[in-house]
Amino acid sequence: MENLISVKGLHKHFGSLVAVDGIDLEVLRGEVLGFLGPNGAGKSTTMKMITGYLAPTSGSISVCGHDVASHPIAAKTCLGYLPEGAPAYGEMTPASFLNFVADIRGLTGRTKTDAIGKAVEQINLEGVMRQPIETLSKGFKRRVGLAQAILHDPEVLILDEPTDGLDPNQKHEVRSLITEMAAQKAIVISTHILEEVDAVCSRAVVIAKGRLLFSGTPGEFAGHSRYHNAVTLSVASDIGASVERTLDALSDVSSIESAALDGDVTRVTAIPKDNQSIVGAIHNCIRQHEWKVDELFVEPGRLDEVFRTLTTTAENTGEETRS
Amino acid sequence: MSRTLIILKRELNAYFATPVAYVFIVIFLLLTGVFTFHIGELYERNQADLEPFFRFHPWLYMLLIPAISMRLWSEERKAGTLELLMTLPISLVEAVIGKFLAAWCFTAIALALTFPVWITINYLGDPDNTIIIAGYLGSLLLAGGCLAIGSFISALTKNQVIAFVISFVICFAFNLSGFPLVLDMFSSWAPQAIVDVISSFSFLTHFDSILKGVVDIRDIIFFGSLIAFFLYANVLAIEAKKGS
Numbered sequence: 211m212e213n214l215i216s217v218k219g220l221h222k223h224f225g226s227l228v229a230v231d232g233i234d235l236e237v238l239r240g241e242v243l244g245f246l247g248p249n250g251a252g253k254s255t256t257m258k259m260i261t262g263y264l265a266p267t268s269g270s271i272s273v274c275g276h277d278v279a280s281h282p283i284a285a286k287t288c289l290g291y292l293p294e295g296a297p298a299y300g301e302m303t304p305a306s307f308l309n310f311v312a313d314i315r316g317l318t319g320r321t322k323t324d325a326i327g328k329a330v331e332q333i334n335l336e337g338v339m340r341q342p343i344e345t346l347s348k349g350f351k352r353r354v355g356l357a358q359a360i361l362h363d364p365e366v367l368i369l370d371e372p373t374d375g376l377d378p379n380q381k382h383e384v385r386s387l388i389t390e391m392a393a394q395k396a397i398v399i400s401t402h403i404l405e406e407v408d409a410v411c412s413r414a415v416v417i418a419k420g421r422l423l424f425s426g427t428p429g430e431f432a433g434h435s436r437y438h439n440a441v442t443l444s445v446a447s448d449i450g451a452s453v454e455r456t457l458d459a460l461s462d463v464s465s466i467e468s469a470a471l472d473g474d475v476t477r478v479t480a481i482p483k484d485n486q487s488i489v490g491a492i493h494n495c496i497r498q499h500e501w502k503v504d505e506l507f508v509e510p511g512r513l514d515e516v517f518r519t520l521t522t523t524a525e526n527t528g529e530e531t532r533s
Numbered sequence: 534m535s536r537t538l539i540i541l542k543r544e545l546n547a548y549f550a551t552p553v554a555y556v557f558i559v560i561f562l563l564l565t566g567v568f569t570f571h572i573g574e575l576y577e578r579n580q581a582d583l584e585p586f587f588r589f590h591p592w593l594y595m596l597l598i599p600a601i602s603m604r605l606w607s608e609e610r611k612a613g614t615l616e617l618l619m620t621l622p623i624s625l626v627e628a629v630i631g632k633f634l635a636a637w638c639f640t641a642i643a644l645a646l647t648f649p650v651w652i653t654i655n656y657l658g659d660p661d662n663t664i665i666i667a668g669y670l671g672s673l674l675l676a677g678g679c680l681a682i683g684s685f686i687s688a689l690t691k692n693q694v695i696a697f698v699i700s701f702v703i704c705f706a707f708n709l710s711g712f713p714l715v716l717d718m719f720s721s722w723a724p725q726a727i728v729d730v731i732s733s734f735s736f737l738t739h740f741d742s743i744l745k746g747v748v749d750i751r752d753i754i755f756f757g758s759l760i761a762f763f764l765y766a767n768v769l770a771i772e773a774k775k776g777s
Contacts, residue, residue: 224776258616258776261620262619262620263616263619263620263775264775264776282624283622283623283624284622286620286621286622287622289620291617291620293613293616293617293620294613295613297612297613297614297616297617298614298617299543299547299612299614300612301547301550301551302543302546302547302550306546310539310543311621313539314536314539314540314621314622314623315621315622316622342550358617
């Protein structure tokens with residue numbers, strides 16, 4: 211498929227601080243790329259360089275085939291960008307603000323009216339079009355920013371924390387919107403919310419200390435978890451200890467975690483060696499010992515655990531090289 | 534519509550969207566009135582010209598223009614809208630010129646609203662209106678010079694108060710650069726040529742010659758190149774400060 215964003219050997223230094231340290235990235239049409247990483251990892255800086263706001267210290271970026279450094283206007287024309295915090299001119303109303311952005315983007319007459327109408331409808335802004343933006347709630351401000359970004363139906367959409375500050379319903383709306391638009395565009399979103407990766411992204415990328423640590427599908431990301439293919443079962447507390455012992459004795463199980471829940475129930479999690487499937491073996495055990503099991507499920511993997519492992523390892527190695 | 538014009542329109546609307554524009558215009562008209570009629574003694578002089586009106590403009594602008602220019606870029610940087618603006622398909626030069634022209638148009642509107650003074654003098658006597666037109670032109674050029682300085686300073690800081698104070702001081706220095714107060718600081722150690730250059734930067738000298746009705750091309754070039762220089766510096770300042 212068509213390659214809409216291409217980033218090669220990207221570096222960005224702010225004085226002695228290295229914000230982005232050699233990132234290569236390609237985003238195809240139809241992909242939704244989730245940018246993950248701790249605060250200060252270089253996510254926003256990378257986005258600012260892709261959108262042409264900041265110039266890279268070295269490396270090259272092309273958007274829709276236009277080199278961002280040598281043809282900035284052409285690149286900016288085919289991308290929509292929601293900067294972090296969704297900045298907008300506070301004294302303007304969404305109506306005048308979107309009109310301004312449409313003018314700058316060269317939309318005129320009927321095309322302009324239609325584009326604004328469509329964006330307003332998609333984002334549900336009708337009710338607040340005549341209120342100054344500074345008087346709007348955080349959720350509406352964010353939506354004004356989103357409307358501005360999708361106004362010209364760009365091929366490339368860069369959204370820096372698009373759901374930050376939204377309530378669960380609004381988050382759901384924005385995610386549905388992203389999924390809806392995904393087929394025709396290359397979309398990059400940054401987020402702290404790991405479920406978002408599962409919900410909307412077709413590929414996840416983890417950045418820490420300005421380096422790319424992981425790139426793969428949300429499934430592959432979860433696969434990095436030591437909980438991937440782990441089996442959790444809940445049993446009555448009086449047989450909890452014997453269940454733990456039996457499962458621990460299985461050859462493919464590397465360790466056991468257990469937690470006592472309310473109502474005399476113990477939840478036992480068996481973590482497999484090398485993420486192999488152990489649900490069959492455990493099922494046999496249950497039948498053999500005739501345990502009464504309240505719940506039984508296979509874990510896909512814990513995203514927050516993978517995130518923590520990936521990013522804290524990066525930090526530790528960073529410190530080692532410095533000392 | 535060119536993108537510079539779109540920026541101009543938005544910025545001009547932004548002035549009138551808040552009370553800033555109205556407060557500025559009222560204060561400007563009030564102060565020109567006070568200066569012209571009380572300190573400049575327009576009536577008492579018994580001369581049909583607007584010299585007492587124009588004479589105080591450099592001092593008024595020194596104080597009031599930074600109040601218009603201080604928000605131009607500081608506000609954008611502080612609110613984060615600079616990032617939005619600079620990722621729209623528009624060049625920095627277009628944005629800088631558009632914003633500058635908006636502020637300039639705004640001062641032109643304020644200046645145009647002083648027309649009752651012009652009507653008064655025409656009612657009272659028979660002034661040379663070409664000299665008055667030259668005076669308005671000179672005043673507008675002077676305002677442009679102050680605005681370009683203010684716009685540049687505004688690009689350097691996110692803090693509007695700092696932008697105001699520094700612009701004020703620089704405009705003050707430009708006003709005074711033909712006066713002993715400034716020249717004495719240099720004449721003791723700098724060669725005469727440098728002292729002459731500094732004195733030639735005086736807003737007052739260039740403005741005075743236009744006020745006399747002598748629209749010398751050199752004065753226009755002075756203000757024109759001053760504006761161009763500071764707007765260019767403005768572009769460089771934004772480029773350098775974008776990431777911070």
